[in-house]
Amino acid sequence: MTTHSTRSTELKVREPVVFRSPAAGTGGRRRGGSLATRRTRAGYGMSAPALLFLGATMLFPLVYNLWTSVHQVEIGDLVTGDWAFNGADNYDAVVSEGAFWHAARISLLFTAGSLVFQFTIGFALALLFVRRFPLAGLFRGLMLVAWLLPPIVSGTLFRWMLDADSGAYNELLRTIGLDALAHNWLTDPSTALPGVIAANVWVGVPFNMLLLLVGLQSIDPALYEAAAIDGAGPWQRLRHLTLPLMRPVAAAVLLLGLVYTFKVFDLVFVLTGGGPVDSTTVLPLYVYQSAFRLFQLGRGAAAGTLLLLVPLLVAVAYVRRLRKEGAAA
Amino acid sequence: MANRANRPPTAAGRGPLPRRSFLRISGSGLLAAGLAGPLTACGGGGGGSSDKNLLWWDYLVEDARQPGIKALITGIEKSVPGLKITRRTFPYAELEPALIKGAASGDLPDLAIVDNTSMNSLAPQGLLTDLTDRVKEWGQADAYYKGPWSSGVIDGKTYSVPNNANCLALYYNTELLEKAGVEPPKTWDELSAAARKLTRGSTFGLAMSAVKTEEGVFQLLPFLWSAGGDLDTFATGGATALTFLGELVKAGALSKQCVGWTQQDVNTQFTSGRAAMQINGPWQLPGLKQQSKVKWGVVPLPVDKEPASCLGGENWVILGTSGKADQAWRAIEYSQRKKPLAAYLGSVGLLPARSDMAESGDWATDPTLKVFVQEFGNARPRAYGEHYPQMSQAMAEALQATLTGSSSPGAAAKKAADAITPKLSK
Numbered sequence: 001m002t003t004h005s006t007r008s009t010e011l012k013v014r015e016p017v018v019f020r021s022p023a024a025g026t027g028g029r030r031r032g033g034s035l036a037t038r039r040t041r042a043g044y045g046m047s048a049p050a051l052l053f054l055g056a057t058m059l060f061p062l063v064y065n066l067w068t069s070v071h072q073v074e075i076g077d078l079v080t081g082d083w084a085f086n087g088a089d090n091y092d093a094v095v096s097e098g099a100f101w102h103a104a105r106i107s108l109l110f111t112a113g114s115l116v117f118q119f120t121i122g123f124a125l126a127l128l129f130v131r132r133f134p135l136a137g138l139f140r141g142l143m144l145v146a147w148l149l150p151p152i153v154s155g156t157l158f159r160w161m162l163d164a165d166s167g168a169y170n171e172l173l174r175t176i177g178l179d180a181l182a183h184n185w186l187t188d189p190s191t192a193l194p195g196v197i198a199a200n201v202w203v204g205v206p207f208n209m210l211l212l213l214v215g216l217q218s219i220d221p222a223l224y225e226a227a228a229i230d231g232a233g234p235w236q237r238l239r240h241l242t243l244p245l246m247r248p249v250a251a252a253v254l255l256l257g258l259v260y261t262f263k264v265f266d267l268v269f270v271l272t273g274g275g276p277v278d279s280t281t282v283l284p285l286y287v288y289q290s291a292f293r294l295f296q297l298g299r300g301a302a303a304g305t306l307l308l309l310v311p312l313l314v315a316v317a318y319v320r321r322l323r324k325e326g327a328a329a
Numbered sequence: 330m331a332n333r334a335n336r337p338p339t340a341a342g343r344g345p346l347p348r349r350s351f352l353r354i355s356g357s358g359l360l361a362a363g364l365a366g367p368l369t370a371c372g373g374g375g376g377g378s379s380d381k382n383l384l385w386w387d388y389l390v391e392d393a394r395q396p397g398i399k400a401l402i403t404g405i406e407k408s409v410p411g412l413k414i415t416r417r418t419f420p421y422a423e424l425e426p427a428l429i430k431g432a433a434s435g436d437l438p439d440l441a442i443v444d445n446t447s448m449n450s451l452a453p454q455g456l457l458t459d460l461t462d463r464v465k466e467w468g469q470a471d472a473y474y475k476g477p478w479s480s481g482v483i484d485g486k487t488y489s490v491p492n493n494a495n496c497l498a499l500y501y502n503t504e505l506l507e508k509a510g511v512e513p514p515k516t517w518d519e520l521s522a523a524a525r526k527l528t529r530g531s532t533f534g535l536a537m538s539a540v541k542t543e544e545g546v547f548q549l550l551p552f553l554w555s556a557g558g559d560l561d562t563f564a565t566g567g568a569t570a571l572t573f574l575g576e577l578v579k580a581g582a583l584s585k586q587c588v589g590w591t592q593q594d595v596n597t598q599f600t601s602g603r604a605a606m607q608i609n610g611p612w613q614l615p616g617l618k619q620q621s622k623v624k625w626g627v628v629p630l631p632v633d634k635e636p637a638s639c640l641g642g643e644n645w646v647i648l649g650t651s652g653k654a655d656q657a658w659r660a661i662e663y664s665q666r667k668k669p670l671a672a673y674l675g676s677v678g679l680l681p682a683r684s685d686m687a688e689s690g691d692w693a694t695d696p697t698l699k700v701f702v703q704e705f706g707n708a709r710p711r712a713y714g715e716h717y718p719q720m721s722q723a724m725a726e727a728l729q730a731t732l733t734g735s736s737s738p739g740a741a742a743k744k745a746a747d748a749i750t751p752k753l754s755k
Contacts, residue, residue, distance in 0.1 A: 075450060075456065078432040163586075189735045275588065276589070276730075277729045295429060
């Protein structure tokens, strides 16, 4: 084995931990066949409970959803249990509906808007909290409250705060003389989405902050000392040291954020219910509407599958890249 | 093992989680999170019940209603020897989805009290027991108001018995109207003029709900019907109704905020003096009578071409899967006897759907209750068939598009009509 450095910089960082199973290891030192078989068997045995759990709680609903999505299922069909297979009809119906693409567009805007602000603010806060200062721990803990609140609570909170007549937010605008800006963000189609994004950013910042903070803390302080000795100022240290070293963590945080944000339902449901008109109907809300408001369960399932595709593809691409990086290291 | 030997000691101790393993963990977490997405598969515990045990679902969850319902259940259990009732309650919006999910999992009650619009989606799907023969034998159908009764009749077959009815009327703030020298409006023109005149400072002339659910549609439909329109003529009738409401918003007499208001929010506006008039139902009466901040009166909804109100209320249904339809029917039949019904409706603050009860008790003497009971004659059910949820959504969006100014009334009505018409002909 050789020591190596990260590719992005020529700076030496702490050796990453890579666990390798003996069979898949580079050494190719195979142990006795029977022992290996026994070990494999024991491994399967020990992972069986977890696999069963995953199968029952993840795989089954997924397959059931796929199954539903290729059948004609409305309420009556549920009663009779008589589901007619209709191939890709549900998918056809969904993708030929303008409302689906509208929801997809809203979802993208919502996700992109949320991620940009969550990440930027989260990163700034992580940079703050990585320094030690009095009561840092307390404040960091308080930040997490936003993330720990049930979405129903934070949603209701924002609904009240953004209310035009008595909301705290508009009250504030009026006190500082910005009356022109005071209006109900959530009942105006042109500002409802920004309002919803603002609420979601507030919820998501602590999560970003926490993960980025862990990343920042794992950077060897010796590197900063070395850079400082070489005459790098704070900005240069951030630009040439922190940012490159944080790239993998940042990618993970952003991708986790994407997956979480893309499927946000409860917060939007509480805040606007998808309205006014359809200005905040994100994809999960569209799925809910077709399945449980309009009772087209087959179509709802098809839309649900399509909704799943985006985070799934992103996740697969990410994991593959990670594996490649792991192999290169 | 070479890997480990090469690793620098973690004595630095400051990094709690090595980066690479952090990435590993987050990577697998990512996959899991992706898979665990918004799957909507549903399940439910089996609700096995013995012969004498009737499962009953409803959404009448308000505290004040519990004693009345408990008394009714006790009465039923006494009148049918050996019968036991197990009741389960849901939030309003959850009952219909629960019934539909129950249809998939086989977890359904024997009888339920459902919103009368749910008849649109439940009955045509074969979820409900056909009660036509039992009702004929019973012979009391004529005692009910036509609107409520017909909400349970689909394709000539009777699937439900109305439990209670409600409809909309116009509440007004007596003091504000007197101060402005305005009479309670009887026509659309008067309503429009009054609403404008009553709008002062932070007080709006009129408040109504235009939220993007059935509640908003419930409030829109009387305007559509009063203009002489209906769902099959929404492009024209809808345009008239939407234009009228849109003008009120433009004039500032109806707050734009109403697109986010439920009917409960509307009542809050009214009782806090921020609205001089409100469109609301009789379920607000108990609360309004308890408060003393606002003096109020109530009149029928103002009329354009013909008087109209939208019929709400709850209906009794027996699920098709119930093996105990006879017992369930006896429970319904008991609940509709005048004496227990009067006692129970009175105690829970609901209005009877039986016209032969309108002449008795509080319903005959209380002038505010009387307004609603008399309005039942003009109230229409929303019996538009199984695709009503789609039509309702189209109308809610048209209403919101008009009131937020994102679309002209004509264009919004046209768009909604395009969505409604094919569903009606089906």
